[in-house]
Amino acid sequence: MIATNIDVTDGLANDAVGKLVHVETNYEGLVNTIWLEFPDLPQIGKKLRRKAAGYAAEINVSRMAVPIVLRSSNIPLNNNKTILVKRTHVPLVCACATTIHKSQDNTYSEMAYEYDRSHSQSLLYVALSRVTSIEGLYITTKIMIKHFTIVEDDRHQQLICKRNLNDFH
16 A cells, blocks of 8 residues: 555555555665556556556566655654654555555455444445445454464465354354
């Protein structure tokens, strides 16, 4: 998820959620560019994709990928701002999970919602209306989630139930 506004007119704004497709490093092995795709909202990064199309093809990155480069910012260490630290970073945070409030204004092809009886109808509406199709909606509870585990191999991640689903009725 983008953690700061990069180019709001191009949709590259704080809270835009993308899928990591490529990490580019320099000769020292330090990250200098992260390439993201926005499959649910292909208009995000359209201008930047166009500018980087030639280079993306050259390094064999998807034509739908958007380059997110290092950014620098000065952070004051005291109240009168006489001592500054320069921070260089890629303005992204992991968004494997997000709150319902943070998900507003976004749509997802797949999402898991942990049902909680205390959620209001309006909060439930916001949560469930983020997904683009019913096939991509997974509803679980705190009781059910304890019985699942994630199994990974080189190319896939799978959610596996450790118990018979009939046990939950």
